[in-house]
Amino acid sequence: MKFRLIIDGYRNAYENMAIDEALLFYGKPTIRFYKWRPSAISIGYFQSICEEVNLEECKKQGVDVVRRITGGGAVYHDEYGEITYSFVCPKNMLPEKILDSYKLICSSIAYGLHFLGLEAKHAGINDIVVNNKKISGSAQTRRHENVLQHGTVLLKVDVRKMFSLLKVGEEKISDKAIKNIEERVTSIEKEIGKVKEEEVIEAIKKGFEEGMGIEFHEEGLTKEEMKLAEKLREKYESKEWNFKR
Amino acid sequence: MKVKNGILKGELKVKNGKLIKCTLEIKDGRIKSIKFTGDFFMHPEEKIEELEERLRGIEFDKEKLAKIIFKFFEEVEIIGASREDFVEVIIKAR
Numbered sequence: 001m002k003f004r005l006i007i008d009g010y011r012n013a014y015e016n017m018a019i020d021e022a023l024l025f026y027g028k029p030t031i032r033f034y035k036w037r038p039s040a041i042s043i044g045y046f047q048s049i050c051e052e053v054n055l056e057e058c059k060k061q062g063v064d065v066v067r068r069i070t071g072g073g074a075v076y077h078d079e080y081g082e083i084t085y086s087f088v089c090p091k092n093m094l095p096e097k098i099l100d101s102y103k104l105i106c107s108s109i110a111y112g113l114h115f116l117g118l119e120a121k122h123a124g125i126n127d128i129v130v131n132n133k134k135i136s137g138s139a140q141t142r143r144h145e146n147v148l149q150h151g152t153v154l155l156k157v158d159v160r161k162m163f164s165l166l167k168v169g170e171e172k173i174s175d176k177a178i179k180n181i182e183e184r185v186t187s188i189e190k191e192i193g194k195v196k197e198e199e200v201i202e203a204i205k206k207g208f209e210e211g212m213g214i215e216f217h218e219e220g221l222t223k224e225e226m227k228l229a230e231k232l233r234e235k236y237e238s239k240e241w242n243f244k245r
Numbered sequence: 246m247k248v249k250n251g252i253l254k255g256e257l258k259v260k261n262g263k264l265i266k267c268t269l270e271i272k273d274g275r276i277k278s279i280k281f282t283g284d285f286f287m288h289p290e291e292k293i294e295e296l297e298e299r300l301r302g303i304e305f306d307k308e309k310l311a312k313i314i315f316k317f318f319e320e321v322e323i324i325g326a327s328r329e330d331f332v333e334v335i336i337k338a339r
Contacts, residue, residue: 045290048282051266071324073263073284098288098324124261125286125325142288245282 001093003208005216006032007201013040013066013077018232020086020150021069022225027146029089031208031216033201036077036084040064041165044072044139048245057164067242068150070139072126075152076162081187083200085109086150094147098140102126104212105149106138112207113153116200117192126151133186153200154187250274255338259285263325265334276300281331286324296321296331307336 011019016034023030039061043052045068052074053065063076077084087105094101106122113120113128113135120136123129128136138151159181168177188195208214221229235241255267262285269279279300287293296317303309311332318328 044284046281046283046285046287046293048266048280051282069290071284071286071290098286098322139286141290245280 001214003214003216004030004219008032008034010035010037013064014233014236017066017236018229020148021232022229023088024146024148025144025228026225027090032086034084037079038062038064039079040077041074042066042068043074045069046071049243052167054165054167063165066236070141072139074166076165081156082152082154084152088148091145091147108207108211109204111211112204115203115206116195130186130191133184135186156189157185157187253338255334257330257334259326259330265326265330267334269338271305274305276303285326288322292321310335
């Protein structure tokens, strides 16, 4: 299987989500790696922005908030704390069942993380864990006969900051609650120390090459994709979209 | 039976699954409006609005709600929760 590889660097939340949707529309087999500047929160399609996000605190800290087209939970995308990937291809290149395709993609990423020395494995529906702690979460959607799965791999994690931006149930940001989350979430840095981002990308890439038999060639977005993404960005910036639930 | 009125909220954490929340307004024992939120997956996503629309005007009755919801999920896929959970979260709403 031949895939395009896009190593995209920093973009803001609205551009990132617009590009993923544009990739999904055209369905060209692609894996894109990207980062978020400024840091942002993405919420799942079905989530209520007011229920999930401390909007005042986000504004204060300069953190953007965007609704995804994919379901799943709210994620804090730290400018320096994670690598995000998106995986796009026609539906017929993946297992028909959504759960099976999560398994294939997540297992390939987990396999890739082994090259860094991490004992990673796919767990639950859409997570990757190391020592039973979550290091990566993903979300998938299918449209126009194509599949988009995007997700994050944590490089380092600041639970206290994450808690200040997300509404975490009724509980206060107590030391106990933070310790509790720290026992369930991990990052590459926490497990094996600092690893260069390029090395992480290289490892995940290798995971896809060996796990799914993908051959990569580096290439940018097409003109059509850029044009569509430009248009879609307006949707992702809009109140109608972000506050729709 | 006492006729329900007003705004109700329900929340259900599915075992080994996701969280479903619902907010609904009941008038004269019928659903006036309803909204589901949460971190579940539904394909196609936009269909959720159709479900909310179909439940409008329906009696607040487990069997009647289940009939609509089960029918809806014949053509819509849900991951991280079941069709029964969607009935449950409404019935549990207080």
